[in-house]
Amino acid sequence: MACFLSTGAFWSPDRIAKDRSDRDELVALNLAISKVAYELAGLLVQRDELHNSSGFYSDTHYDIVQVIDEASADNGRYTYYLKEPLERLGGRFDMKYWPALDAIVRTIAEDARRALVVASDPLTEGATRSKRPSTADFTRALEAAILENRAGLSSGIPKDFMLSDQAIASLVNVLIDLPADKMVDPVHVKNTRSKGKKLKPSLWEQGS
Template sequence: MKRSADNSVRGQCEDILRGELSYNLEHKILASENTITNRLLMRSQELQRAYAELEDKLGNDSRALTTFLRTLLSSAAFWCPEKNAEARKDRKRLEDVNEEIASLASRLANLLDERSVLHNHTGFSCGEVYDLCSATEAATKDHHMFQSYPRTEFRQLFAQYDGKYWPSLSQVVRAVGQDAASTEIYATDPLTEAGTAGPRASQADFFRAWFASIEENSMRYSGFLPQGFRLSDESMATLADCALDNDPDKPTGAEYIKRLRQRAREAQKGLES
């Protein structure tokens, strides 16, 4: 990587960004982050005050500077309003899928019960899958790991305890449906939780995810950013405008960030009370 002749933190930040870009291009990864990096480099003049504040807060700590810039790149790449709209569609789709599973599982369980009655009370029968053991055997006939290891013990266990000790197929299916009907959809990581907390996709999602990413990368969680690290509202707004390619004539503004932070504090107090 060719280093900048500028020895300021601005030069150091831009060297870090160029290094990230060079690595990603070489390894053909993170195209979305590369787009954000190019935006920051192209709008460098707008970021002078933000970089100056980074110097005040982090000095020339390259690990902390790299960590901070990476939080910006990843948040802007994966938690921009467009991506947040997609995340909400994914959550809605998961809700719909669960509803469909619950409905189909109930119908299938009822049909399995009816088939058992017909098998037991008529002169007819069909199929080889009739209980948990036969279903497992059928499902794992091409499962190499199962066939190589637990199959023998599995068969011995079923031979040791007859059918009354095991749930029926309909009970298993019904349990799957009941779980789908009652399950609560939740985010599996703090960034997803923060980025989809609002009622609809907006720029606020990006900032919530970015704040969460900064916290996750603090020394409190074995990261490199000082605990309690915080840039001014103005610097955060400027960095976001450049990363998200917002119109320079319509800046986000420090007041917007101030309101977001105030709402976050109020929400936290509500959770703690």
């Protein structure tokens, strides 16, 4: 009962809708980070070219060791443990041994471009597996919760515990308080299970 009630409390249709929105926002953010980082890498290259070819120079960072040191100024652990070793390395190995700032930013851009957004737990995976919202989202979340608790050593749910399609349908109707005209039946559960096997995991590739 704790498994069922907690699923109903924390995986309502509104919560599932927010999860979908969060996923979409994360995909969009990674794309935006990639775009902006590539642009920044290009600007850093242009600035270096002007420093080297024009009669002007701006007193800006070009050494990754300096950047790390300044960015970590408020980090007591860095100051205590890493600052001196890093400074010694920076003094021992000149810039040809370290990545250029534009290369670092370009790596961040490429990492964001290739990033895959995945669900962090089985319930989120089940609830957001399809692209369009429906009652099937909660049905899958409920079944994922049962499977997850059934596998636990101290969950109290036997490993061979199974619920019929009718029982699952009744739980869905009660837990998310569906109105009479929108209640689901065993056919809904059977179809959800069948479609769930055909759905790809919620692995959302950037730019897809």
